[in-house]
Amino acid sequence: xxxxxxxxxxxxxxxxxxxxxxxxxxxxxxxxxxxxxxxxxxxxxxxxxxxxxxxxxxxxxxxxxxxxxxxxxxxxxxxxxxxxxxxxxxxxxxxxxxxxxxxxxxxxxxxxxxxxxxxxxxxxxxxxxxxxxxxxxxxxxxxxxxxxxxxxxxxxxxxxxxxxxxxxxx
Numbered sequence: 514x515x516x517x518x519x520x521x522x523x524x525x526x527x528x529x530x531x532x533x534x535x536x537x538x539x540x541x542x543x544x545x546x547x548x549x550x551x552x553x554x555x556x557x558x559x560x561x562x563x564x565x566x567x568x569x570x571x572x573x574x575x576x577x578x579x580x581x582x583x584x585x586x587x588x589x590x591x592x593x594x595x596x597x598x599x600x601x602x603x604x605x606x607x608x609x610x611x612x613x614x615x616x617x618x619x620x621x622x623x624x625x626x627x628x629x630x631x632x633x634x635x636x637x638x639x640x641x642x643x644x645x646x647x648x649x650x651x652x653x654x655x656x657x658x659x660x661x662x663x664x665x666x667x668x669x670x671x672x673x674x675x676x677x678x679x680x681x682x683x
Contacts, residue, residue, distance in 0.1 A: 527640075528647035529622075531615035535608060535648060539655045542604040545597045546662045553669060557594065561677065564590060568681050575683070583681045590677050594670040601666065605659035612652020619645025 525532050564586045571579045623641030 527643055529644045531648045535611050535651050538604055542659050545601050549666050583683055591674050601663050605656050605663050608652040608656040612649040615648020616645045
């Protein structure tokens with residue numbers, strides 16, 4: 514376990530400070546994604562049954578009041594299901610930008626080495642090149658995986674909203 518942590522720390526150090534930021538953002542992103550899946554597995558079914566019982570308790574389902582209650586239930590459900598989706602999408606969009614920032618800072622490091630030692634020291638330039646490419650790769654990997662799960666969650670919100678709309682017959 515310690516060798517895994519040491520390897521991770523060494524990898525993060527190779528990518529520079531920006532890679533540490535990408536790592537922190539990826540932890541936040543995956544925490545939100547997992548929390549949303551837990552919400553759909555545990556919390557949402559309880560809320561759904563509460564909303565359905567609230568709708569079934571309406572004596573006249575064809576009145577204007579019932580229509581407003583139905584719209585209110587659907588809106589509340591959509592808001593609850595979509596709570597962290599915009600934050601997830603923002604974190605996904607931020608990762609490639611941070612990867613680009615890592616590229617720029619790594620290239621600045623390469624140019625600093627070139628200014629001090631000249632163009633002949635390939636070993637010194639290689640650390641800057643790896644510092645430039647690792648955050649780019651990490652930012653893209655996190656963003657691509659996060660984009661997939663972001664779309665999966667959005668699709669689930671849409672499907673559950675339509676399902677609820679069908680269950681609350683007016």
